[in-house]
Amino acid sequence: MADSLKNKASIVGIGTTPFTKNSGVSELSLACQAVRAAIDEAGLKPSDVDGLVTFLLDSSDEIEVARSTGIGDLTFFSQVNYGGGAAVGLIHQAAMAIATGSAKYVVVYRAMNGRSGHRMGQGVSGQVVTSDLIHWSWYTPFGLLTPASWIAMSAQRYMHEYGATRDHLATVALTQRDHAQANPNATTRGRTLSREEYFSARMVSRPLGLYDCCQETDGGCALVITSPERARDLASKPAQIRAVSQASFEGQEQMTSFYRPDIARLPEMEMAARAVYTQAGLGPEDIDAACLYDAFTIEVLMQLESFGFCGVGEAKDFIVDGALTLGGRLPNNTHGGLLSEGYIHGLNNIAEGVRLVRGTSCNQPERADHVLVSSGVGVPTGAMILGCAE
Amino acid sequence: MDPDLTELEGRLQQFIGRTIGPPVVARDCVTEAAIRQFCDVIGDRNPAYRDAESAVETRHAGVVAPPAMMQSWVLDGPPREGIEKARTEQDRLYDLLSEYGYTSALGTSSEEHYERYLRPGDKVSAETVIESVTGPKKTGLGEGWFITTRTTFRDNADAVVGWIEFRVLKFAPKQSVARESEQPATRDPERPSRIKPPMARDNAWWWQAVEKGRLPIQRCAQCGQLRHPPRPMCDACGSVEFDSIDACGRGSVHSFTVVEHPQFPGYEYPIIVVLIDLAEGERIVSNLIDCAPDDCRIGMPVEVVFETGEDGMVLPLFRPAEASS
Numbered sequence: 190m191a192d193s194l195k196n197k198a199s200i201v202g203i204g205t206t207p208f209t210k211n212s213g214v215s216e217l218s219l220a221c222q223a224v225r226a227a228i229d230e231a232g233l234k235p236s237d238v239d240g241l242v243t244f245l246l247d248s249s250d251e252i253e254v255a256r257s258t259g260i261g262d263l264t265f266f267s268q269v270n271y272g273g274g275a276a277v278g279l280i281h282q283a284a285m286a287i288a289t290g291s292a293k294y295v296v297v298y299r300a301m302n303g304r305s306g307h308r309m310g311q312g313v314s315g316q317v318v319t320s321d322l323i324h325w326s327w328y329t330p331f332g333l334l335t336p337a338s339w340i341a342m343s344a345q346r347y348m349h350e351y352g353a354t355r356d357h358l359a360t361v362a363l364t365q366r367d368h369a370q371a372n373p374n375a376t377t378r379g380r381t382l383s384r385e386e387y388f389s390a391r392m393v394s395r396p397l398g399l400y401d402c403c404q405e406t407d408g409g410c411a412l413v414i415t416s417p418e419r420a421r422d423l424a425s426k427p428a429q430i431r432a433v434s435q436a437s438f439e440g441q442e443q444m445t446s447f448y449r450p451d452i453a454r455l456p457e458m459e460m461a462a463r464a465v466y467t468q469a470g471l472g473p474e475d476i477d478a479a480c481l482y483d484a485f486t487i488e489v490l491m492q493l494e495s496f497g498f499c500g501v502g503e504a505k506d507f508i509v510d511g512a513l514t515l516g517g518r519l520p521n522n523t524h525g526g527l528l529s530e531g532y533i534h535g536l537n538n539i540a541e542g543v544r545l546v547r548g549t550s551c552n553q554p555e556r557a558d559h560v561l562v563s564s565g566v567g568v569p570t571g572a573m574i575l576g577c578a579e
Numbered sequence: 580m581d582p583d584l585t586e587l588e589g590r591l592q593q594f595i596g597r598t599i600g601p602p603v604v605a606r607d608c609v610t611e612a613a614i615r616q617f618c619d620v621i622g623d624r625n626p627a628y629r630d631a632e633s634a635v636e637t638r639h640a641g642v643v644a645p646p647a648m649m650q651s652w653v654l655d656g657p658p659r660e661g662i663e664k665a666r667t668e669q670d671r672l673y674d675l676l677s678e679y680g681y682t683s684a685l686g687t688s689s690e691e692h693y694e695r696y697l698r699p700g701d702k703v704s705a706e707t708v709i710e711s712v713t714g715p716k717k718t719g720l721g722e723g724w725f726i727t728t729r730t731t732f733r734d735n736a737d738a739v740v741g742w743i744e745f746r747v748l749k750f751a752p753k754q755s756v757a758r759e760s761e762q763p764a765t766r767d768p769e770r771p772s773r774i775k776p777p778m779a780r781d782n783a784w785w786w787q788a789v790e791k792g793r794l795p796i797q798r799c800a801q802c803g804q805l806r807h808p809p810r811p812m813c814d815a816c817g818s819v820e821f822d823s824i825d826a827c828g829r830g831s832v833h834s835f836t837v838v839e840h841p842q843f844p845g846y847e848y849p850i851i852v853v854l855i856d857l858a859e860g861e862r863i864v865s866n867l868i869d870c871a872p873d874d875c876r877i878g879m880p881v882e883v884v885f886e887t888g889e890d891g892m893v894l895p896l897f898r899p900a901e902a903s904s
Contacts, residue, residue: 310841322777323776323777323779323782324808326775326777326782327808329773329774330773330774330894331850331852331864331865331894332838332843332846333836333838335838338838338852342834342854344836345834345836346833346854349877391839393840394836394837395839395872396836445864447833447834452833
């Protein structure tokens with residue numbers, strides 16, 4: 190079972206819209222543009238596509254996208270829950286559909302007016318009494334309303350236990366901002382960030398400040414997944430899925446898993462790490478580059494430990510000598526990531542993983558045979574490893 | 580007497596007995612079509628108003644207009660672009676009172692008197708006189724002046740067909756601060772409150788206990804395991820039966836964040852949100868009060884305190900405590 194999805198599917202097309210602060214169009218329009226762009230890039234016709242997967246949070250349903258893009262008939266469609274944790278889940282769904290023959294070409298997408306429309310940072314509220322709403326209600330009366338405040342609780346404890354400081358968080362922020370300067374589609378291109386600016390910016394939810402938080406972004410992103418056999422006949426160099434897994438760990442809550450003994454670690458991410466390494470037959474030493482989910486800087490530090498790039502509590506030492514930069518041990522989020530390219534809920538990080546394997550990143554490292562991509566931190570999540578076609 | 584008030588009274592006196600402007604002449608004669616439309620709208624089925632044949636049989640010997648239509652014949656049409664409505668003495672009277680702080684108006688009574696039925700072909704005119712201005716009177720809405728006007732309606736031959744006496748209270752609305760001081764227990768409904776939990780089967784019992792000043796921890800009735808936040812089934816033994824124990828209210832800060840941005844209505848910032856290790860072993864999220872944000876530390880001892888917000892909701896909050904032995 191462990192290797193059942195190994196090399197069973199490939200990513201063969203990437204489509205993105207411009208990433209902006211005000212798209213001026215509907216989220217459905219963004220979704221359709223991204224999906225069409227991905228199909229075109231793969232060298233396919235819309236009618237070739239028979240599967241669509243998106244986020245449960247996405248406002249554009251599969252059938253609306255299918256109608257508007259000319260995809261037409263669908264044999265597989267699905268939506269994945271838990272915010273940014275869904276990103277890898279989409280690939281997981283698609284890979285399963287391809288491996289089982291439920292679909293031949295699956296497009297996964299996420300499109301959002303994340304700045305001009307509904308803003309993630311604007312807190313939770315709701316009318317219908319669901320288990321999810323009851324969950325949030327243990328926090329809303331106390332003002333714990335936003336993603337930054339939820340992750341800050343773990344961040345404070347992590348920094349307390351291991352001596353990491355905001356200086357280490359700044360290193361993550363600055364590294365990725367540097368990467369974004371070479372990316373034409375990054376929302377922060379042309380806006381470099383200095384350590385002084387990082388420290389003089391306002392606090393959001395201590396210990397996290399403005400530049401510890403990702404970019405609210407309008408934009409869409411889509412990827413085409415098919416079998417390795419079909420991938421050989423297509424235009425672009427495919428990125429083969431070596432391993433993909435979802436992970437939700439005991440005691441899991443959405444962003445508030447505060448009741449586990451140790452809140453300074455990410456057990457669901459450690460679980461995803463075990464799954465993908467086992468599935469791919471690889472270890473952290475085989476990973477050349479990564480796109481670690483980065484809605485907040487602290488998440489990168491914590492994941493370096495989850496995925497075994499360093500020991501628990503050692504991320505602060507791992508990153509000091511430029512380990513996350515282009516020439517470093519683990520070039521990370523070479524496009525700028527959610528922090529500096531844009532926040533398309535992590536699907537844009539998977540797109541960069543594909544580019545790295547293709548060799549077409551705006552910051553292409555010397556070696557990118559195996560690229561690790563993770564999705565949302567603090568939520569039910571997942572991870573994947575991409576490699577070249579075998 | 581207040582000199583301002585004396586001056587106002589003097590100026591108000593000058594309006595009494597004046598016509599507010601030239602008579603208003605109806606734009607159209609009374610017609611059967613207009614009568615029928617009026618009756619359709621208000622649902623009046625009287626054949627004397629709507630049916631020429633039946634009306635002949637009535638004592639009117641033909642169609643007449645419902646008396647209540649009297650004022651409608653002289654009403655202005657909708658405002659037309661480029662045509663400024665002439666200002667009347669009534670407008671000037673209202674302006675004068677507004678100038679003195681009596682800014683709001685409320686119609687308080689209207690009395691109508693009819694001399695005869697109007698018939699198709701009649702053309703109505705109306706003249707309004709300011710009959711009296713009395714005050715200042717203290718009312719439930721605030722201090723104000725009652726203005727009484729009488730509008731007399733005439734036909735083509737200048738014979739009176741009816742009149743309307745209309746009374747308006749022009750008043751200074753009571754300040755909302757005054758209202759708050761009179762009713763300290765009542766909260767301004769416009770003021771937003773924090774986001775409250777929905778009360779449902781799995782959580783309402785917990786908040787109800789908090790309201791009584793208790794800090795309950797859910798306990799499995801079968802295996803005795805504690806769990807917080809409350810959930811409907813014990814993950815250890817599968818039992819859906821539970822009771823609760825009351826936490827002693829002491830604990831220590833396991834982690835915290837100081838929330839500064841964004842700021843939502845109903846909350847006061849910065850907020851120290853704390854994750855507390857309760858003495859009983861469970862954890863709970865709450866706020867730390869009576870502590871400066873910079874003084875909050877992981878590991879500091881805290882104790883519960885129950886606070887009732889101005890929205891009436893009781894919350895278990897925590898404050899710094901002496902280290903327990």
